[in-house]
Amino acid sequence: MSGIEEHRADIETCFGTSCNFCERNCPVYKILRIRTYTSRGKNRAMLGLIDGHYDASDKMADVVFSCTLCGACDVHCSLPNTERFIDLRRELVKKGLGKPEYDGAMKAMKETGDVYGRPISTSKIFEDTKDGDMPLYLGCQYKGNKNEVWDIIKVLEKMDIKVKITDDESCCGYIAHVLGYEDDVEKLTLKFKKDYPHEEFLTLCPSCTMFTQEEMDLNSVHALKHVHGLIMDRKVKLKDLDMDVTYHDPCDLGRKMGLIEEPRDILWAMGVRIHEMENYGYFSLCCGAGGGMLITDPELVEEMSKQRMKQAIDTGVDILVTACPTCESTLLTGSMLARKEYKKRVKVMSLWELLDQALE
Amino acid sequence: MGYIEELKNVLGDKVMTEEFERFIFGADWSPRTTDEIFMPDVVICPRSTDDVVKTVRIAYEHGIPVTAGGGLTGMAGGAVPIHKGIYIDGTCLNKIIEVDVKNQTIRSQSGASLQDLVDAGEPHGLWFPVLPESKWSCTIASAIACDNDSTFGMKYGKPLNQVLSIELVTGKGEVIEVGHRKTRFSASGYKLKDLVIGSEGTLGVITAATVKMEPVPEHRYVDMIIFPSMGRAVEYLDAILKMGLVPEGAHINCKRRLKFYTHAYKEKHGHDPKVPDWAGSLLAIIFAGDREVVDFSLEKAYSLANEMGGQVVEEREIVDNWWISKHTLDFPPFKQKWPASQKEKKFGAADPGVPMGRLEDFYEKFIETAEKYDLEVLGMNAYLEHPGSIGFSLSCALFVDYRNQDEVDRYRKYFEEMSKIAVDMDGTMSTYMSDTDLKVP
Numbered sequence: 001m002s003g004i005e006e007h008r009a010d011i012e013t014c015f016g017t018s019c020n021f022c023e024r025n026c027p028v029y030k031i032l033r034i035r036t037y038t039s040r041g042k043n044r045a046m047l048g049l050i051d052g053h054y055d056a057s058d059k060m061a062d063v064v065f066s067c068t069l070c071g072a073c074d075v076h077c078s079l080p081n082t083e084r085f086i087d088l089r090r091e092l093v094k095k096g097l098g099k100p101e102y103d104g105a106m107k108a109m110k111e112t113g114d115v116y117g118r119p120i121s122t123s124k125i126f127e128d129t130k131d132g133d134m135p136l137y138l139g140c141q142y143k144g145n146k147n148e149v150w151d152i153i154k155v156l157e158k159m160d161i162k163v164k165i166t167d168d169e170s171c172c173g174y175i176a177h178v179l180g181y182e183d184d185v186e187k188l189t190l191k192f193k194k195d196y197p198h199e200e201f202l203t204l205c206p207s208c209t210m211f212t213q214e215e216m217d218l219n220s221v222h223a224l225k226h227v228h229g230l231i232m233d234r235k236v237k238l239k240d241l242d243m244d245v246t247y248h249d250p251c252d253l254g255r256k257m258g259l260i261e262e263p264r265d266i267l268w269a270m271g272v273r274i275h276e277m278e279n280y281g282y283f284s285l286c287c288g289a290g291g292g293m294l295i296t297d298p299e300l301v302e303e304m305s306k307q308r309m310k311q312a313i314d315t316g317v318d319i320l321v322t323a324c325p326t327c328e329s330t331l332l333t334g335s336m337l338a339r340k341e342y343k344k345r346v347k348v349m350s351l352w353e354l355l356d357q358a359l360e
Numbered sequence: 361m362g363y364i365e366e367l368k369n370v371l372g373d374k375v376m377t378e379e380f381e382r383f384i385f386g387a388d389w390s391p392r393t394t395d396e397i398f399m400p401d402v403v404i405c406p407r408s409t410d411d412v413v414k415t416v417r418i419a420y421e422h423g424i425p426v427t428a429g430g431g432l433t434g435m436a437g438g439a440v441p442i443h444k445g446i447y448i449d450g451t452c453l454n455k456i457i458e459v460d461v462k463n464q465t466i467r468s469q470s471g472a473s474l475q476d477l478v479d480a481g482e483p484h485g486l487w488f489p490v491l492p493e494s495k496w497s498c499t500i501a502s503a504i505a506c507d508n509d510s511t512f513g514m515k516y517g518k519p520l521n522q523v524l525s526i527e528l529v530t531g532k533g534e535v536i537e538v539g540h541r542k543t544r545f546s547a548s549g550y551k552l553k554d555l556v557i558g559s560e561g562t563l564g565v566i567t568a569a570t571v572k573m574e575p576v577p578e579h580r581y582v583d584m585i586i587f588p589s590m591g592r593a594v595e596y597l598d599a600i601l602k603m604g605l606v607p608e609g610a611h612i613n614c615k616r617r618l619k620f621y622t623h624a625y626k627e628k629h630g631h632d633p634k635v636p637d638w639a640g641s642l643l644a645i646i647f648a649g650d651r652e653v654v655d656f657s658l659e660k661a662y663s664l665a666n667e668m669g670g671q672v673v674e675e676r677e678i679v680d681n682w683w684i685s686k687h688t689l690d691f692p693p694f695k696q697k698w699p700a701s702q703k704e705k706k707f708g709a710a711d712p713g714v715p716m717g718r719l720e721d722f723y724e725k726f727i728e729t730a731e732k733y734d735l736e737v738l739g740m741n742a743y744l745e746h747p748g749s750i751g752f753s754l755s756c757a758l759f760v761d762y763r764n765q766d767e768v769d770r771y772r773k774y775f776e777e778m779s780k781i782a783v784d785m786d787g788t789m790s791t792y793m794s795d796t797d798l799k800v801p
Contacts, residue, residue: 020497
């Protein structure tokens, strides 16, 4: 397993430390309570693999792909664990131990440039934005949801941000990256750069933002960061909504990109009082949908989303706000499941919806 | 039919047999090279006492060794399956069974972490005060099995003081309960519960326990006082107790040990915290309770320190860093101390007990012995672990290069010699190295 050899020093540090702090907020471990699924468990499994004690197996792949890559283990550590687990996924894929459930998504991405294989022409759907001056990249999660995107475009317009969606987008490659399909990542990123030749652009999806910034070194800016700047500079007037909510930090937006205060500043600026959940900010708890688990284990994702919504219920508020399309849809399911079990409904809303209300 | 097949038949997917699954449970936190991982033949993830009973009965019928483990943060190999066979991962048994607010008790399955107990008590104004630094991972069963140390030992003691009752699966697979249900004492009968505490898994597999919780204090203040020697700090604590003050916790650190606890300080400032050259020890002292009582206690403690040649640490950040490391674990994101401070070498410690008058002498022997075996000293911390009285549990720690077999072997020799020195000083070696030739003197 030469590809993971480079991680040996960190894996040995984990072996030597054995603190288990990584377990504390691991959303998978909280549900399954089987230690092989923790960061420490996977690190030690890698150690045995590197030292030749055993070969990789389907069961190992089951464990390694049952991870949301949320980074909760990283934040309680000082080692970059999730990066290592993506590399382990690559090795497993190379050995033919990738999950067959991903084949459909990978084929769709390569053939259509869309993770769901939808023949969507963003340039046609959003033709009316052709006079805009700031490119807005939607990403696979948003581009099939044109009503929600139009609502966001209108919110941005109310703040004098004229966006344009004039190209036929293709997937940035993030999904292929986290699933370990490295060869395909290269092809997808090349196609992305060809189809989307902008030096600077706004984004809506936290994962696309992170991937285009960190892996492709592009000047992408999450739209909420841009909006936050305008609000802090008092260039936008917001109505007081006088509401009580809790805020769910999307893992890629908060923990990984550090946009933790910004969404909260925006909420406070709209007169929204935030009641934090047990886990928030850098130490937030994943909704469960990361790392490709929606494809391989939707039942476990449901359990994780319910787990997160239980934390929302415990705050006593009726509304959970978030800023990621994947978190939003996943937590919506979690809200329904939690309602059945705990007899309380917490409505899931996008931060963009509240901004729309505050800008009326 | 082989025993593993039998286990699979009765326990289904709670039985783990793949090599990578077994490899994970082959080592704890004790210094060892990666060649010294003992892979059990099978791992069981039980969800109930009945699962443990079934496992142990099959093991008994077939004569298979059983090792039960918890968080695997042990520092002496106690839960390492050196005889292979069956490893029972106790962390799978993590349910809180009952919170009895009126009687201030919690009953939990054995794999609940010590922090799980704290979390379960929190909504009711209760906490579990037996808390080592590994509280996020250390299970109640492991704490019982090792009668582990606590940050708050000077007021609440150890598991021996706070555990009321224990459910145990014996070697033949029988379920017994030892202790006095929700009460602390019984004037008659054998103290079987006390026998189990510290028995390191040799009497059975612990599957549940009832513990005494305590009211959460309104206020807590931690401070640190510098003394010219370890012995002077002991005299000071003796005077504190004589005066009638009740510290919640007390820890005597040598100067070198302080550096380990203030890793975050060094990361931030680029240098270790500065303490006077004359400092021979740094006593961390904790008072908790109503604010005015805490304030009164501190006033008296400071005044006495001044009379006895002590000096309060001026730089508050030093104390705060020590406390983060010791108790709150509130490390900055992505900068947790343990992996950050152990990238080259790891923490390894001999944990003896010595009489109160021998601390100074023992400290000197500790340094001499470490030097004899050419090992890097990390430092000594004397945990005060008996409620309202002076009783040490020492941590004589070194940095060990666990990638170097020769150094690991030298560490084990150091450990053995430290045990003998402690006994020669009328003390004891409180932990053991189960997977070496070293035994409890």
